[in-house]
Amino acid sequence: MADRISLLPDHIANQIAAGEVIQRPASAVKELLENAVDAGATEIKLFVNDAGKTLLQVVDNGAGMSETDARMAFERHATSKIKNIDDLFHIRTMGFRGEALASIAAVAQVELRTRRAEDEVGTCIEIENSLVKKQSPVASPAGTSICMKNLFFNVPARRNFLKSNTAELRHVVDEFIRVALAFPGIFFSLTSNGQQVFYLEAGNLKQRILQILGSNYNAKLVSVKEDTDYLNIYGFVGKPETAKKTRGDQYFFVNNRFIRSAYLNHAVMSAYQAMIGADAFPAYVLFIDLDPTQVDVNVHPTKQEIKFEDEKIIYAFVQAAVKHALAQFSITPTLDFELDASIQSLESVQKPFTQDKQAATKSGSIFQTFTEAAQAHRIESNRQWTIGNGQNESSGFVSLTKQLLQLDEAMSKQPAIEAAQLTTHDLSLTFSGFSQLFNTYVLASADDKFLLVHQQTAHERIIYEKLSSAIEGKAIATQRSLFPATVELTPADAVLLSSLLPDLQQLGYTVEPFGKTAFVVQGTPADVDAGNEKAALEKMLEQYKHFNLEAKLPKREMLLRTLAWQQAVKPGASLTEKEMETLMTDLFNCKQPSASPSGRPTYVEFRKEQLEKMFGR
Structure with missing residues (x-):
């Protein structure tokens, strides 16, 4: 029987190894920038086209390489950092395993130009699919330029797994920032599609x-x-x-x-x-x-x-x-041991606490509740409470009150649930009155039930459905700003906002690029207060990134949820009866009134028979 095990050809082994090191353009950025740092460069320039998919080039003014070293650099496990096993445990350089250039050459078309300061001419090497296509002397400045073209040209399956240019560029920017922060004494620049994104002068941290x-x-x-x-x-x-x-x-x-x-x-x-x-x-x-x-x-x-x-x-x-x-730096909170003079002058502080007053205080129910029961919230089971019309009720009323008080915490911790799991209710309800609890919940009473509605999650559902309709159909009207606000963003946030501009336009935001990382807010939806456009945009971006970390959703879905959250009325806001009525009407006109966009319940229903059970009826 023939032997079955054979060694993989080098070019296949290289492609497999490349999968560990080069997963996307940003992976190559990291490796090439670190190599430039290790070469002792004081200036490092990064150029990318199509987020590095078609072109990724790093140019440095470092030590450069000899003709032999330039050829050897593309061999697997070729490194100048390790001579014996001891060196592996004293690594202080960035790259050391000797896999980066070999991996890049396995999945891209690579051109290397390099020259040492003492050499008169440099070396140019062109490699494709791990094979050297051309090697020749060339005139070049001292240092090294590595140009990587058409990443994954020979592995189409891997190329199909790459994200959009905007998403890939964000990964490239992330890797660039990490290396640039680590070496503030080196000049770095990043140019994307001919436009300069970063120009970082050498300086301190x-x-x-x-x-x-x-x-x-x-x-x-x-x-x-x-x-x-x-x-x-x-x-x-x-x-x-x-x-x-x-x-x-x-x-x-x-x-x-x-x-x-x-x-x-x-x-x-x-x-x-x-x-x-x-x-x-x-x-x-x-x-x-x-x-x-x-x-x-x-x-x-x-x-x-x-x-x-x-x-x-x-x-x-x-x-x-x-x-x-x-x-x-006096950031941590400190205790203030100085008494306020206005408190010290109060009559209750100044007057002596006589024996008679002490006895009267100790006989009071408040004092006894604290001291005898050793807990501030104890309610005696035999105590009768008078409510409303003077009728006595048992502690069932207290139990109901406690349950309502605990809903604030319970609903905030309520796990997200699918809308399909929620019980469908009769949407033809006629409410007879509205009131607000804790400036957070709306209490809406009907014939044989009442609903306790969380005002923010309900409003999020209303806004979300309105925005969903707008993004698929007629755009939301924009109110033009009398004095357009300019927003200066970090380069990473600028890349993110650029990708959202078309959808934001449909949702009522008119935002235009203004230079490299600045944007001008020309108009906003009618419900954004004038003069607050800049803060609204910055807050929207921050919340978008927050949602992006929590759940991997399509870009448009995350944007809709972000704007719904941003524009919704928040806990603590006092609502008039008319506003509560409008909120309830709009909520029950939604396609899915019982859940927020993220799946949290918008209301909890209490039926009359449930209440009667609480009171032992």
Whole structure:
């Protein structure tokens, strides 16, 4: 019987290996930028066309390569970083496994031009499908230029899995930002389809952060710096007011390498405890420098996940460093032990607490309820309560009241449910009255039932259906701004907003590009207050990114949900009876009145027989 096992041909083995390293254009961006940094470049330029699908080029002024090195660089596991096994555990450079260029050459058409400063002429190599097509001397500036064309031209199945140009460009921008933040002393630029997106002059870390995250952080950054024998931590964290709904502005670097670590992120979050909400995320750019032998960077193909020898020590150091920084700049809350003079002058404070008054207080029911039962909310079972018309009722009334009070928490924690699972109700209800509870719920009474409606989720459903109709049919009318507002965004947000402009136009927003990362808001829907256009647009983008992290939905669906959330009346808003009536009418004219766009219930129904059971009737 013939042998069945054989070695794979090199070009097939290379394509398989490339799948681990090069998953999309952004993967190649990361590898090529890191190679340029390792080459000692002081200027690195990135050019992309069609988000890197048709062209991706990195030009640097680094050390360059000899003719032999240029050819060897495309061989698998060819590296200048490791000579023996010991070197693997003392890695301080970015690339070291020698797979990047071999993987890129396996799935793209590559042209390399390189020259060392001491050489008179450079070398040009053209490679396609891992095969060298051409090698020749060429006149070129000192440094290296690598041009990658037609990514996945020979693996059409992989190419079909790439997202839209806008989505892929966002990944490219993310990788570019990570490398640029790690090396603020190097000039970086990014040009997309001939338009410059980033132009980052060399400077210090704070200047680089402001260049990338926006000048609005200028007075909102707190410096972190702690040096110990085990590790050094430095960088910046945002003041509590900079916290957002998304994690977008959070960066961790270990030995200048960007990493993802939920564990270390938790350390930072715990340092902000009681200063920001549970659903808020502070901005931070933090660097950890420690002995390479204490960390393994080779546990993940992209090297974004690493393993520490002692994670608990790192956690404690990070938490303490951020806490110390916030306390040092008087960000953390402090107790004020000085009594207000106006309180001290009150009659109840000034007068002596005599024996008679003490006895009278102790005999009171309020004092006894607290001291004897040891709980503030205790209600005695035999106590009779007088309500309305003077009739006595049992604690069933208290039970109902408690249930209503607990609904605020219960409905907020209600898991999202599919609309089909909700019970269908008679939509031809005639309501006899409306009232509002806690400025959050609308109580609507009918013949033999009443509905408790969450005003925000109900309004979200109404707006969502209105926007859905508009995006598929007649556009929503736009009110032109008398004084158009200009919004300056980060390059990443500018790319995102550009992709949303056609749909926003249909939904009543007239927004036009104004330079590289600025936009002019010429008009908004009628329900956006004049003068608030800029804040509305920024808030919309922030919420869109928040929804994008929670659920992977189509772009248009996420936009509809975002705008519905943004424009809906929020808890805490007081409604007139007319507004409550309109809300109920509009809700029950919806196709699906019982659930919000995300599947949360818009109302809870109480029937008369349920109430009678509560009262033991």
